[in-house]
Amino acid sequence: MKHIKKLLLCAAAVLLAGCMKMRMTYDVTKEGEVTASCRMLVSTSFIESMGANVEEAVAELQQKMQEQYPDGKTKLINEKYGEDNYTGFEITDIKNEALKAEVKNGKVTLTIPRNSVEQDVSDTIGVDDSSIDVSSLKQHGLELTMIVNMPGAAKSNVGTVNGKTVTIDLLEVPSDVTEFVISSGSGSVLPWIIGGCAVIVAAGAAFVAFMKLRK
Numbered sequence: 001m002k003h004i005k006k007l008l009l010c011a012a013a014v015l016l017a018g019c020m021k022m023r024m025t026y027d028v029t030k031e032g033e034v035t036a037s038c039r040m041l042v043s044t045s046f047i048e049s050m051g052a053n054v055e056e057a058v059a060e061l062q063q064k065m066q067e068q069y070p071d072g073k074t075k076l077i078n079e080k081y082g083e084d085n086y087t088g089f090e091i092t093d094i095k096n097e098a099l100k101a102e103v104k105n106g107k108v109t110l111t112i113p114r115n116s117v118e119q120d121v122s123d124t125i126g127v128d129d130s131s132i133d134v135s136s137l138k139q140h141g142l143e144l145t146m147i148v149n150m151p152g153a154a155k156s157n158v159g160t161v162n163g164k165t166v167t168i169d170l171l172e173v174p175s176d177v178t179e180f181v182i183s184s185g186s187g188s189v190l191p192w193i194i195g196g197c198a199v200i201v202a203a204g205a206a207f208v209a210f211m212k213l214r215k
Contacts (some may be wrong), residue, residue: 019043
């Protein structure tokens, strides 16, 4: 297993070679519960260049992730990007009791400290991010993305919003952003029903009053 350990110890080289694609996803319910998943792919050509067996290397990475999130469910993934093949895994149903969205007055707000996200990335790839020139990572092809799915139309202080989904490129977050604040409505149709009924009642009352005036 020495080649696999070497692979993990050389995670910084993985980053600088631009051969890793990592995506973290958070699914938020209208009650504020948060379930996470993580997807990590590594270039097979890089693994082979390190003298490691691809299947053994992925199994080692998968085990490392499973130890970090023992309640998660993992599955293997093989995809092609450009001319290179990528292999890795996705771990889903990650429960994090410490992470919970605030629900107040029909609004759901998820606040994630930036340093906690960076620590999660460091723990996953096995390298201290303070030793890496983050500004150079994206130009080498590295992808680090966070996706947040909210129960209603989303708003965010960072990233790109598309309906209920917020996508954040972690390599392009401004340095002055210390936390990610993402909010939405609860996604419940009840307030709309109540509001619609109120409008109908008000319109009906106005119509009755108008007819009385005509008489």
